[in-house]
Amino acid sequence: MNYETQFELMEKNNQKYFDLFEKQMRKEGLSEKTIKRHLINSKFYVNDFINHYEVYDMKKGCYELDTYFGPYYKNLRPDFTPYTLNENIASIKKFYKTMHKYNFISDDDYKELIDTIRMCKDEWQEICMEEFGYETLIR
Numbered sequence: 001m002n003y004e005t006q007f008e009l010m011e012k013n014n015q016k017y018f019d020l021f022e023k024q025m026r027k028e029g030l031s032e033k034t035i036k037r038h039l040i041n042s043k044f045y046v047n048d049f050i051n052h053y054e055v056y057d058m059k060k061g062c063y064e065l066d067t068y069f070g071p072y073y074k075n076l077r078p079d080f081t082p083y084t085l086n087e088n089i090a091s092i093k094k095f096y097k098t099m100h101k102y103n104f105i106s107d108d109d110y111k112e113l114i115d116t117i118r119m120c121k122d123e124w125q126e127i128c129m130e131e132f133g134y135e136t137l138i139r
Helices: 003-027 032-049 058-063 065-076 082-101 107-132 134-138
Strands: none
Touching: 003 032, 003 082, 032 058, 032 065, 032 082, 058 065, 058 082, 058 107, 065 082, 065 107, 082 107
16 A cells, blocks of 8 residues: 555544544633644644654654654744744643543553653753744743
């Protein structure tokens, strides 16, 4: 099976996770704008980044955050700012929290994600500071 076919199948499979994620956010009472933003951010990460070269299950995203928020995010996301960095971290974290809640990822998978955010967030923000300068971070 070629990459395009595999990608389309995985994207279709991932839709059930995004549907559940959306349902959970509605249950939490989030605004339509916030729901849309979280869906866009998490779909980009899960569907586009994780499957950039090969097709993987969404669980792989628990282990790829440092690559994503390092060189990939800076070079391929035109909206790379301190605000969008934090917004994307929140979206991805929220998506995987929902996946964990409904047992689509293991405790170890979720712990890895949370630990990576905890250990690397300052470094990702430094990359952002280098790109945009300190003034952007304090606005």
